[in-house]
Amino acid sequence: MAKPGKCEHTFKVIKSDTTLILWNCNMCHSGPHWWIYECAKCKLKACKTCMAKA
Numbered sequence: 069m070a071k072p073g074k075c076e077h078t079f080k081v082i083k084s085d086t087t088l089i090l091w092n093c094n095m096c097h098s099g100p101h102w103w104i105y106e107c108a109k110c111k112l113k114a115c116k117t118c119m120a121k122a
């Protein structure tokens with residue numbers, strides 16, 4: 069199990085094909101976004117601003 073705060077995030081952009089699936093940023097709770105950055109390892113979802121400082 070990855071320990072919280074120990075992940076070296078590897079973000080990649082994920083985009084929704086449908087308005088039915090939207091995401092909120094897990095860090096600042098902005099949103100909903102139709103695209104977001106998701107860490108491939110811990111599945112953290114972050115907006116562009118949070119991704120830059122995560």
Ligand SMILES: [Zn+2]
Nearest residue numbers: 075077107110
């Ligand atoms: Zn991560």
Ligand SMILES: [Zn+2]
Nearest residue numbers: 093096115118
């Ligand atoms: Zn954010």
